[in-house]
Amino acid sequence: MGGEGGGEGDVAEEKVMDISLKDLAKKLEEFAKARDWEKYHSPRNLLLAMVGEVGELSEIFQWRGEVDKGLPNWEESDKEHLGEELSDVLLYLIRLADICGIDLVDAATKKIVKNSIKYPPKIC
Numbered sequence: 259m260g261g262e263g264g265g266e267g268d269v270a271e272e273k274v275m276d277i278s279l280k281d282l283a284k285k286l287e288e289f290a291k292a293r294d295w296e297k298y299h300s301p302r303n304l305l306l307a308m309v310g311e312v313g314e315l316s317e318i319f320q321w322r323g324e325v326d327k328g329l330p331n332w333e334e335s336d337k338e339h340l341g342e343e344l345s346d347v348l349l350y351l352i353r354l355a356d357i358c359g360i361d362l363v364d365a366a367t368k369k370i371v372k373n374s375i376k377y378p379p380k381i382c
């Protein structure tokens with residue numbers, strides 16, 4: 259199950275396993291390669307695609323007013339839709355970082371440290 263070079267269908271089977279951002283980046287690279295879409299996956303195109311997906315994500319919340327944490331009153335289908343749009347944003351972000359040669363886990367870990375220095379915890 260899973261492992262290097264696993265097909266697209268393997269993602270669901272790997273649900274219970276830890277999948278790293280690197281694994282997802284590899285799957286996205288394989289997805290693009292298999293369709294000869296690498297030529298379209300330039301940094302600018304990926305950025306625009308990601309922003310487009312952020313727009314689709316925003317539409318889900320549009321006109322709903324404030325939404326309670328955990329989305330208690332939402333239909334399951336709406337929650338599923340939300341999960342898909344969040345995933346599209348994440349996947350384009352991962353692909354964008356990969357294409358730009360940015361190690362997202364490393365960069366994000368360093369940024370969290372930087373944030374904690376900039377905003378020290380409140381001492382009561």
Ligand SMILES: Nc1ccn([C@H]2C[C@H](O)[C@@H](COP(=O)(O)OP(=O)(O)OP(=O)(O)O)O2)c(=O)n1
Pocket residue numbers: 289295298314345346349350
């Ligand atoms: N050139 C492309 C096109 C799509 N995808 C992948 C990344 C996203 O996860 C998903 C986006 O697919 P769609 O553009 O079909 O967007 P949606 O799934 O949101 O469909 P729709 O816009 O019809 O709701 O597919 C990709 O990697 N490269």
